[in-house]
Amino acid sequence: MLHSKTRPYLPDHSFKRCGKCNDFATRRQFLLDHVEKVAIQKDKASLHGAVPIKAGHGADAETNALPFCIESEITSEERRRERMRTVEEMQTASF
Numbered sequence: 494m495l496h497s498k499t500r501p502y503l504p505d506h507s508f509k510r511c512g513k514c515n516d517f518a519t520r521r522q523f524l525l526d527h528v529e530k531v532a533i534q535k536d537k538a539s540l541h542g543a544v545p546i547k548a549g550h551g552a553d554a555e556t557n558a559l560p561f562c563i564e565s566e567i568t569s570e571e572r573r574r575e576r577m578r579t580v581e582e583m584q585t586a587s588f
Contacts, residue, residue, distance in 0.1 A: 539564045 514520040528542040543558035 533567075536567050537564065538567055
């Protein structure tokens with residue numbers, strides 16, 4: 494989901510880097526580099542961040558940050574799945 498939602502905001506080099514995030518460590522580092530905060534309020538979640546963009550070419554290139562905000566709603570089905578996952582983890586940890 495994150496991959497498809499961030500595509501319009503990412504420059505090509507960041508998009509390629511996002512596509513190469515195939516394990517926890519690389520995905521974590523990518524998010525640390527680009528995500529500033531995650532806000533959850535009732536049934537809504539939003540991800541705020543910025544990606545670097547270069548304006549110009551060569552030595553005259555200026556690097557700016559393009560801010561983004563991705564908003565989504567948390568459905569009751571997603572909440573139920575998360576509760577079930579938590580219960581399963583607690584059950585396996587107690588054995």
